[in-house]
Amino acid sequence: MRKFALITGASGGIGQAIAAELAARGYNLYLHYNSNKEAAERLVESLSVHGGEYSPIMADFSRQGGYKELLPSLFGVDAVVHCGGTAAYGLFQDLDDEEAASLFNIHVLNPMLLTKALIPELLKRKTGSIVFIASIWGQTGAACEAAYSAAKGAQISFVKALGKELAPSGIRVNAIAPGAVETQMIAGFSSEELEELANEIPMGRLGRPKEIANAAAFLLSEQASYITGHILSVNGGWYT
Template sequence: MKTALVTGATGAIGTEICRMLAEQGYFLYIHFHKNDEKAKKLQKDLFHSFHVKSVIIHADLSKEDGPKKLLNKLTKNVDVFIYNCGNTQYGLLTDFTNESIRETMQLHLLSAIEITKTLSKSMIQQKSGKIIMISSVWGEVGAACETVYSAAKGGLNTFVKALAKELAPSGINVNSIAPGVIETPMLDQFSEEEKDELASDIPAGRFGQPQEVAHAAEYLISEKSAYISGHILSVNGSWFT
């Protein structure tokens, strides 16, 4: 039985990715930060629906010691690693504190690098592995009032491209998924009028669904994508091409 680690598993996208992996029979490490009850419910649902076992891990990956706390809970080698942590803060760069900048970079970039550094060691030994970073469209084109988030996601994409070259000789695929606007609770801060206006800006005429990001991840962990590595897969309805 293969093992997968999904960070940010209790979010809308993370939950759908966990369901996809459970359906394929993976043993799961379910990481969360804030929602203990949701993590327990997800674990229960996955067992009842797919009869797979999982372990819940709590760690705040916006803190410097977060990666170590997560890694210390792992007892199995990880075959599939999906880094799906994230939140965003809106505002002018001049309004951000240095602490919030450091935490954003830690959560979206540094923790991903630190965890990957450790997990890749066993992958190299076994000459196989799948690593996927959930990035953002803003990591490709940047967004005003989300400058630090954009910088972190852009760094994550470049990390993927560089690491893919480094790990390819060991049979390990490293890719990124860059979602556009996805229908998640993060959109609740916008009014219906604002959401309609945003959707009209997208050529596909709608927001993406969390399942569609999970479908992209499903392809990237499959053998059908064995020759794809170092790729940033956009899931954005042709919003930015």
Template sequence: MKFALITGASGGIGKEIARSFAKEGYQLYLHYHENEQSIDELITEIKNVEVWKVKADLSTKEGVMQIVDAIHTPIDCLVLNSGKSYVGLMTDMTDQEVEAMVFLNITSPFLLTKALLPSMINNKSGKIVAISSIWGITGASCEVLYSTVKGGLNTFVKALAKEVAPSGIRVNGVAPGAISTKMLDEFSKEDIDELCNEIPMGRLGNATEVADLVTFLSSEKASYINGQIIGINGAWH
């Protein structure tokens, strides 16, 4: 029996990863912060494996501990999917917003991984997949802090992979481009059309495509892929 923890499982990408992992036979710990209805609907849908939901605010240290305390089995696969963006000038951000975003996107993944690594090292096996962003590679105006923390997450992946590869653990990152989820709800149809025109494939990606990549990286078919940040962006960048 194998177990996976997916943070941010109530969002579009997180839900698709959970569905895909359930098909692979993973028993699931699904983390969420506010959208309990989304998690409950997902749990109702997933029939073939056991699922536990865990509520926690990962912009705080207490949230990390709530997840750690809720886990009662060794984790075989950790998917670091929680994250939040801020669109606007960096000079308009409050110090509190900066601190919360850094904790959510950098500190929490680090502390959560630190807490779950010992059992993986003991078992000489484990997979960690971090959901980054295209902006963590290229940078984006008006998303300076988001670009910064996702860039840090990419380096976290590369460094940790080197550290734990001798213990049989693989660490990789997925850097999505423009994906059709609720994160794009604030964009107008004109904005979306303009965005699609910039993407060589002429369309947005979908959450299922991201989930398929995460599932592949977590499988033995990717047994020699380690320390990589894999873009999924329709040749945009």
């Protein structure tokens, strides 16, 4: 029997890669998106070769309580991958209140409360796996990304705490902390800046979305059955 996984932020680069990997492994998928409906629909079309059920669902996580828009469409979720998000570059003193609220709604409050809403069903089954796509900046902090680093740090602390809380019930909670990955999040960087960035990384290159997807699939699988509350760094040796 196919399992059902929910992927938040499925229309983004990492979300799409995770969807492709999980579909290939036999999952049915709920594919959350916010504004990029066309990307979500293209994703569903590309996944059709795997013969599963793939349902795009819109919800605006930048709003307080936006996660509630998903709930009526979710039935029997076995796994959750939280990978929706956006960065906020600039000096902290220039961050306005609305941007700060949106950032924490997207990365922290809506994912946390969505997880809370899904836990009762997982508790009935005594099984389930939850994975957050956090960030290296949640581990080390980054200048000019103070609020984003704080949000990702909150995700990491939440994963460590909830992993302990749900472990006796057979539900695992983990996170991946990617380094620099080839996605739209760094599309604004010049080629010179990207080259400098790659030269800072011991492996000499940026990460690929497929590599984050492989890590997520591993953490969801039975191969990771004794791993919970863990933050898996996938960063090419950068800032370790």
